[in-house]
Amino acid sequence: MSAPRTRRRAAQEKLEHGSDDDRSTAVVDGNGSTRDAPEVSDSDGDENIFLFWPNIIGYFRIVLAIASLYYMPLHPRTCSLLYSVSCLLDALDGYAARYFNQSTRFGAVLDMVTDRCTTSCLLVFLSSAFPRWAIVFQGLIALDFSSHYMHMYATLVVGGSDSSHKNIDKSQSWLLNLYYTNKTVLFVFCLFNEVFFIALYLLSFSSPLLSPHLIKSVEETSGGQIQPGVPVNTSLLRQMFPDPFSAAALEIARANKMDSTLPWIITGVSFPIMLAKQIINVVQLVKASRWLAEVDIKSRKAKGLNKKARKA
Numbered sequence: 001m002s003a004p005r006t007r008r009r010a011a012q013e014k015l016e017h018g019s020d021d022d023r024s025t026a027v028v029d030g031n032g033s034t035r036d037a038p039e040v041s042d043s044d045g046d047e048n049i050f051l052f053w054p055n056i057i058g059y060f061r062i063v064l065a066i067a068s069l070y071y072m073p074l075h076p077r078t079c080s081l082l083y084s085v086s087c088l089l090d091a092l093d094g095y096a097a098r099y100f101n102q103s104t105r106f107g108a109v110l111d112m113v114t115d116r117c118t119t120s121c122l123l124v125f126l127s128s129a130f131p132r133w134a135i136v137f138q139g140l141i142a143l144d145f146s147s148h149y150m151h152m153y154a155t156l157v158v159g160g161s162d163s164s165h166k167n168i169d170k171s172q173s174w175l176l177n178l179y180y181t182n183k184t185v186l187f188v189f190c191l192f193n194e195v196f197f198i199a200l201y202l203l204s205f206s207s208p209l210l211s212p213h214l215i216k217s218v219e220e221t222s223g224g225q226i227q228p229g230v231p232v233n234t235s236l237l238r239q240m241f242p243d244p245f246s247a248a249a250l251e252i253a254r255a256n257k258m259d260s261t262l263p264w265i266i267t268g269v270s271f272p273i274m275l276a277k278q279i280i281n282v283v284q285l286v287k288a289s290r291w292l293a294e295v296d297i298k299s300r301k302a303k304g305l306n307k308k309a310r311k312a
Contacts, residue, residue, distance in 0.1 A: 049104050054097040058110045061086045061093070065118045072125055076205045076258065080198055086118060087194045091187055108164065112152070115190075116145055122197050129204035143278065147285035154288035157295055173287050179280055189280070192273035199266035206260035 049055065068082035093111060097103040120141045127134040152165045159167065166180040178185055203210050300306045 049106055052097075052102040052104060052107065053100050054093040054102055054107045055104070055110060057089055057093040057096055058107065058114060061089045061114055061118075064089070065114065065121070068118075069121055072122075072201075076202055080202060083118070083122070083198060084194075087191070090115065090190065094183075112148060112165075116148060119144060119194065119197065122201060126197065126200055126204070129201070130210060140278065143281050143285070147281040147288070150288035150292070151284045154291040158291050172291075173283065175280065175283055176287065189273060189277045192270040193277040195266060196270035196274035199263045199270060202258065202263035203260055203267065206258045206263060208260075 064082050064086035068079045068086065071079040071082065090111065093107070097107060123137040123141050127137040130137075148165075155163050155165045155167070168176040168180050170177045179189065180186060297306075
């Protein structure tokens with residue numbers, strides 16, 4: 001028997017009688033000698049979550065939102081278009097997540113943070129455009145952030161790290177269950193909520209009723225009548241304001257950028273759904289607070305802290 005054949009048989013016997021670790025790591029090469037198999041790292045096959053299609057759509061939403069903020073002070077049509085596309089992509093990223101089986105926690109948080117930030121930025125602008133209603137817009141920002149944060153935190157505490165803020169049982173809240181589990185209901189409420197604020201934004205450029213100080217300032221200075229839909233003379237603004245980027249100049253430059261008829265119609269149609277969305281936010285905040293309180297009660301009972309508190 002040749003030497004290579006003898007070495008091959010010896011190596012085979014070593015594999016058969018060796019330990020499980022030896023059999024799992026040793027391999028026989030073409031010469032009959034044994035060598036350790038290369039270790040396969042768990043990280044070699046890791047997916048790049050940041051490049052999942054839903055998350056790429058999310059990044060594109062952020063770019064569009066930033067662009068809309070850039071045009072927001074003086075270009076209502078461009079801003080509204082960019083902002084609306086960014087909001088509509090919110091539905092597309094969810095579809096992409098289901099289609100490509102790429103639903104991730106990072107994507108869910110990215111989606112929620114983008115929604116909260118874009119809406120808040122628009123409400124901040126509305127606060128400056130309608131100062132007398134600033135406290136209302138500030139309250140809406142606070143309600144939006146607090147209700148969603150507490151709801152997400154409560155679902156993680158109650159359901160664990162694998163739970164989703166959209167997995168709400170009917171026994172917990174039939175309203176939140178309908179809102180989060182019915183995709184049509186969720187889409188309609190989110191859509192018309194944003195549409196209402198976009199319409200208000202457009203009215204800040206067109207409505208003498210909501211922005212009378214803008215129209216009045218131009219009329220008093222120019223000595224003429226300003227008609228809705230007629231742009232303000234830019235040369236007049238240069239004479240009035242040495243700094244074209246001052247707050248007063250920007251406010252007057254917003255006046256009469258467009259006709260207010262369509263924005264008023266959109267505002268009236270979307271207002272009831274926007275109001276219902278805020279009611280859902282209140283319910284969400286209250287329910288999340290109660291869930292957290294129930295967890296605290298159980299935790300204190302388990303530690304015996306409730307008895308100590310009574311004795312004290």
